[in-house]
Amino acid sequence: MDRLAIVVPCYNEEEVLKIASKALREVLEDLVKKGKISEDSFILFVNDGSRDRTWELIEEEHRAYPEQVFGVKLAGNVGHQFALTAGLITAKDLSDVTVSIDADLQDDVTVIEEMLDKFHAGNDIVYGVRKERKTDTFFKRTTAQGFYKVMGMMGVKTVYNHADFRLMSKRAVEQFSLYKETNLFLRGMMPLIGYQTDCVYYDRKERVAGESKYPLKKMLALAFNGISSFSVKPISMILGLGMVIIFASILAAVYALISYFTGHVVPGWTSLILSIWFLGGVELLAIGLVGQYIGKIYIEVKQRPRYNIEKVLTDEENS
Ligand code: UDP
Ligand code: MG
Numbered sequence: 579m580d581r582l583a584i585v586v587p588c589y590n591e592e593e594v595l596k597i598a599s600k601a602l603r604e605v606l607e608d609l610v611k612k613g614k615i616s617e618d619s620f621i622l623f624v625n626d627g628s629r630d631r632t633w634e635l636i637e638e639e640h641r642a643y644p645e646q647v648f649g650v651k652l653a654g655n656v657g658h659q660f661a662l663t664a665g666l667i668t669a670k671d672l673s674d675v676t677v678s679i680d681a682d683l684q685d686d687v688t689v690i691e692e693m694l695d696k697f698h699a700g701n702d703i704v705y706g707v708r709k710e711r712k713t714d715t716f717f718k719r720t721t722a723q724g725f726y727k728v729m730g731m732m733g734v735k736t737v738y739n740h741a742d743f744r745l746m747s748k749r750a751v752e753q754f755s756l757y758k759e760t761n762l763f764l765r766g767m768m769p770l771i772g773y774q775t776d777c778v779y780y781d782r783k784e785r786v787a788g789e790s791k792y793p794l795k796k797m798l799a800l801a802f803n804g805i806s807s808f809s810v811k812p813i814s815m816i817l818g819l820g821m822v823i824i825f826a827s828i829l830a831a832v833y834a835l836i837s838y839f840t841g842h843v844v845p846g847w848t849s850l851i852l853s854i855w856f857l858g859g860v861e862l863l864a865i866g867l868v869g870q871y872i873g874k875i876y877i878e879v880k881q882r883p884r885y886n887i888e889k890v891l892t893d894e895e896n897s
Contacts, residue, residue: 582609582619582694583673587661588636589626591681593787595635598681599623603646605687614694619673622648623681624665627655648672658791659762659800662742670751677745682788685743686780693745693778702750702773706743708782725801732809735769737777744768756883761807763800772886810873817866824859827852 584602588595602621609615625633636649650668652661662678669676675697679685685706693704714722729736742764746754753771769775792800805812831852838848 579613579616580674580694580697581672582606582615583669583676584619584621584690585624585662585665585669585676585678586621586681587624587626587658587665587678588628588632588681589655589658589661589791590628590630591632591788592628592630592635594682594785595623595632596639597786598683599639599643599647601683601687602679603643605690606646609691609694612691614691614698615675618645620646620648622650622665622669624650624652624661624668626652626658626661657796658742659764662764663762666746666751667755670748670755674748675745676748676751677743679743680741682785684782684785685741686783689778689780690745696776696778697745697747699776700774701745701776702747703768703771703775704745705737705740705768705775705777707737707777707779708739708741709779710781714782721797725804728801729766729804729808732805732811734766734805734808736765736804737769740765740777747773749773753883753886757880759807759880759882761803763804763807766804766808770882773888810870810876813866813869813873816862816869820859820861820863820866822859823855823862827855827859830855 584606586598586602591598599621606615606619606621610617610619623636623639625636633649633651636647636651639647640649650665652664656664666676666678675694677690677693679687679690689706693706696704726736726738746768750768750771750773753773754767757767757770834843834848834851837843
C-alpha cells in the first residue's frame with residue numbers, strides 16, 4: 579500500500595493551522611479505512627518563516643499526533659513556491675506519493691481520494707483544477723484568467739485554473755528535484771516533467787480563516803516570474819518588431835520620396851525621416867539579435883534535465 583504525504587506550506591497561518599490539521603487528519607483516517615493508503619501516511623506542515631505562532635502550533639500538533647503530523651521549519655520566509663518545494667523534496671524520501679495543498683483549506687480536501695484513484699490508475703501527476711471562481715473577487719478572477727491567457731500566448735504550458743493543489747508520485751517529485759533552477763514557478767515546471775497526468779475538478783472555497791498571503795504585489799511578481807522563467811518570447815518579439823519597423827521604413831521612404839519630388843517639403847526632412855525609421859528598425863533588430871543569444875544562455879544556465887526516461891524495454895525484462 580502507498581504511503582501518502584500531504585504537504586502544506588504555512589506562512590502566518592495560526593488561525594487556520596489547527597482546523598487544517600484536523601480536516602486533513604480526518605482525510606487520512608478515511609483513506610486508510612478505505613484501504614487506499616497505508617497507515618503510516620502523514621501530513622507535513624512546512625513553516626515558511628512565520629512570524630506568528632504557526633510553528634508552535636505545528637509542534638503542538640506533532641506532539642499530540644506524532645504519527646500523523648510532521649513538520650519542517652524553514653529558517654526564514656522564502657515564499658510559497660520554495661516552501662512547497664522544500665516540503666515536497668523532504669516528503670519524497672518518506673513517502674510513495676505526495677499531495678500539496680494550501681493551509682487555508684480553500685481547496686476541496688475531499689477530492690484527494692479521487693486524486694489517489696487516478697494515481698492508482700497509472701497517473702504520476704494529478705492536477706486539482708478549479709471549476710469556477712465564484713468565491714474569488716471580480717478583480718482576482720479577471721487578473722488570474724488574464725494571467726493564464728498571457729502565459730499561453732508566451733508559449734508557457736500551464737494547466738488552466740490549476741494552482742498548486744496536486745498529487746505527485748515519488749518518481750515525479752524525484753524528477754522535479756532535478757530542476758535546479760532558482761526562479762521557481764511550479765505550475766510551469768510540472769508539465770515539463772512528462773509522465774501520464776490527469777485532472778480532478780473542484781469548487782474553490784473561501785479561506786476558513788485569516789487573510790490571503792498573496793497580495794497584488796506578490797501575485798504580479800509570481801506572474802512576471804512565471805513568464806520570464808519559462809519564455810524567451812519577449813526577446814523574439816523585439817526582433818520581430820525590428821523587422822516590422824525596417825519594413826515600415828521602406829514605406830516611409832516611398833512616402834518621403836513622393837513628397838520630395840512633388841516638392842512640398844522643407845530641405846533636410848526627407849533624409850531625416852528616412853534615417854529615423856531605418857535606424858530605429860536596425861537598432862531594434864540588433865538588440866533582438868543579441869537578445870536571442872542571451873535567451874539561449876539563459877536556457878543553458880538553467881541546466882534543466884534534457885529528457886526524462888519513463889520506461890526502458892531490454893532483454894533483462896524477461897529474466
Ligand atoms: N504561503 C507561504 N509563504 C508565503 C506566502 C504564502 O508558505 O510567503 C502559503 C500560505 O500559508 C498558504 C499558501 O501559501 O498555505 C497560499 O497562500 P494564500 O492562501 O494566502 O494565497 P491565495 O489563496 O490567496 O492565493
Ligand atoms: Mg488561499
